[in-house]
Structure formats: C-alpha cells, structure tokens
Amino acid sequence: MSRRKGSKQLILDFFLSNLGKVVESREIQLASGGAVEWARRVRELRNEEGYQILSHKDRADLKPNHYLLETDKRLPAFKRNISKETRAWVLERNGYTCQMCGAAAGDADPFVPNRTVRLTMGHILDKSKGGDDSPNNLRAVCMSCNEGLANIGFPKPDRIHLLAQVRRATIDDQKALLEWLLKKFHTKITDKNLLSG
Numbered sequence: 001m002s003r004r005k006g007s008k009q010l011i012l013d014f015f016l017s018n019l020g021k022v023v024e025s026r027e028i029q030l031a032s033g034g035a036v037e038w039a040r041r042v043r044e045l046r047n048e049e050g051y052q053i054l055s056h057k058d059r060a061d062l063k064p065n066h067y068l069l070e071t072d073k074r075l076p077a078f079k080r081n082i083s084k085e086t087r088a089w090v091l092e093r094n095g096y097t098c099q100m101c102g103a104a105a106g107d108a109d110p111f112v113p114n115r116t117v118r119l120t121m122g123h124i125l126d127k128s129k130g131g132d133d134s135p136n137n138l139r140a141v142c143m144s145c146n147e148g149l150a151n152i153g154f155p156k157p158d159r160i161h162l163l164a165q166v167r168r169a170t171i172d173d174q175k176a177l178l179e180w181l182l183k184k185f186h187t188k189i190t191d192k193n194l195l196s197g
C-alpha cells in the first residue's frame, strides 16, 4: 500500500476546511478514513498540538457529538507541553514583563485596544532552529509580541538613559514606577517608607 496521510492529519485537514462550522462526530470519522480511534486523534490535536477544537464540554450550545474549530491559531506553547512549574519560574525570573516590548502582565495592551497584557512563553532560540522547551531557552513574551503585532524588539535600555528618562517623567509617573518597583521587590508602600530617606 502506498504511504498516505495519517488519520490525524486527515482530521486536521477536515477541521481546517470547516473553520467556524459545527461538525458532527460521524463526519469527523468519515474524514479520518474511518479510523476507530478518531476521538483520540481529536484529543491529540487539542492537547499536543494546541488546536482549539471545542466540544460540548467547552460550549453549552454544542451537542455531545458536535465539534467546532473556530480558528487555525494554536494555543501558545505553555498550554501544551511546558509545565506550570517551568512557566511560573520563567515568569518570576522575567519579572512578569514581556522581554521584547517591556509591557507588564495586566497592563493595558499597547497594541490591542481593550485588551490587557497577557504573557506567554517565547523561545529564545526558535524551536525550528533547534531550541528546546527548557527554562533557559524560554522567556516571557506578551501575546502581541508573540503574534508578531509588535515587530520591533526594543533593545534593553541602558542604565544612564533609563535614569534620565525617569528623571524627566512626571511625579505621578515616577510614583507609579516606584510603586511597581516596590511591588516587584515585595515591599509595601507606606507613608513612613516614602517619607524616610
């Protein structure tokens, strides 16, 4: 028999050609070439490859034999195979700040209105170039940078220019910065702290 597409690829092709459309389990099985384990392949597409295939467990308006793939966008890597512990460690190390644009988790997203900054795991050496999922090859990157919305990776500011910028900032902005720094370094602002020294 000549080599043909595996059932998982056939199922993926089927979902991708029906983006945004509810499909039924028998259609998926048919598209898979009649694979007995089609449901398992669907799970693999979700859990290992990050395709956001929705079922009745995700959306109340879907029936038990209904599936829906709304987007061909796959979930960022951390949701798939980077452990929670690794992710937490990398976020902590990077100060919950995007290492490309400097946005902090929870800030207003500078690139997408009405969205707050969410951080994901980015690879320092891309996987296509042999990079792996080890903590040393990971860094916090915001969704916008991850999606390539912010094309410019700003160079890290050097200390002299950074301090100059801070000195030129308004008192309110300086206070906001101080607050952020104290929070980052786990110190609480009290009047006493602010007044002493």
Ligand SMILES: [Zn+2]
Binding pocket: 098, 099, 100, 101, 102, 103, 141, 142, 143, 144, 145, 146, 150
């Ligand atoms: Zn960013």
